Amino acid sequence: MTKTALERYHARMQRVLDYIDQHLDSELGLTTLSGVAAFSKHHFHRQFTATFGLSVHRYVQLARMKRASYRLAFRSSTSIIEVAMDAGYEAPEAFARAFRQRFGQLPSAFRKSPDWEPWLAAFGPLTNARTMLMTTSYCADDVTILDMPATPVAVMEHRGDPTRIGETIRRFIAWRKAVGLSPKLSATYNVFHSDPRTTPPADFHLDLCAATDRAIAPNEQGVEAGLIPAGRCAVLRVIGSSDDLEPAALYLYRDWLPASGEEARDFPLYCQRVSFFPDVPEHEVVTDLFLPLR
Incomplete structure (x- = not known):
């Protein structure tokens, strides 16, 4: 064939x-x-x-x-x-x-x-x-450089085994419901402080974030105020399952960044969850991946 x-x-x-x-x-x-x-x-x-x-x-x-x-x-x-x-x-x-x-x-x-x-x-x-068939190939035209504004966020940390991230997500969803920060009203972000493929499970660190400029009242869930800083970012839109963003991240770091002449800024890779499964079919999920640049 x-x-x-x-x-x-x-x-x-x-x-x-x-x-x-x-x-x-x-x-x-x-x-x-x-x-x-x-x-x-x-x-x-x-x-x-x-x-x-x-x-x-x-x-x-x-x-x-x-x-x-x-x-x-x-x-x-x-x-x-x-x-x-x-x-x-x-x-x-x-x-x-x-x-x-x-x-x-x-x-x-x-x-x-x-x-x-x-x-x-x-x-x-x-x-x-x-x-087998859904692995996406990316090219330089898929990447856009944007000046992102500073985004105040409410942050719930996940620390430990990445296979247990579902527990943290459930707690974060419950907190958002309790304080009225629906994803329809408040953008959802994840900040990737470590790579699950190279970090021991006990040391894995991910932030779950909801955009808000409200004051965060003391709470038992450990949610605190945080900030995604302003700055230039390379943005790559991922359409389809968001279970594994590693191929998109690998493209940005391995292929796009060296060829672009840009340098990464001192802030972790992060993403915005634009739409969610099961609210939309899995192949229609949209996630924007941000690589902070100097």
């Missing part, structure tokens, strides 16, 4: 993954998905499995379960019954059995206190499948 033919083949498979993301509430059988890919329905399931290492049915199940688990953990206003129905289960009991089998917890227990280690392990096949 020539490179061009292979690219066309992968593009057809990419359409399938995007369609699944966009239509998790719909019927996603072989007939529908093979039509999206314009492949024979008699061979599509074998082609999909050969390409991604798991069946269409399992991929769809995992994608629905990932959205369901995010809603349970981070969207408390959505009832467990609604989550079950949206995941394709007609009865909450069937959803509870399937959820417990996959994650080792009932949905109600996961909502109260998620066990993140088996959760991460369960989605390994889904993550691997998505990264």
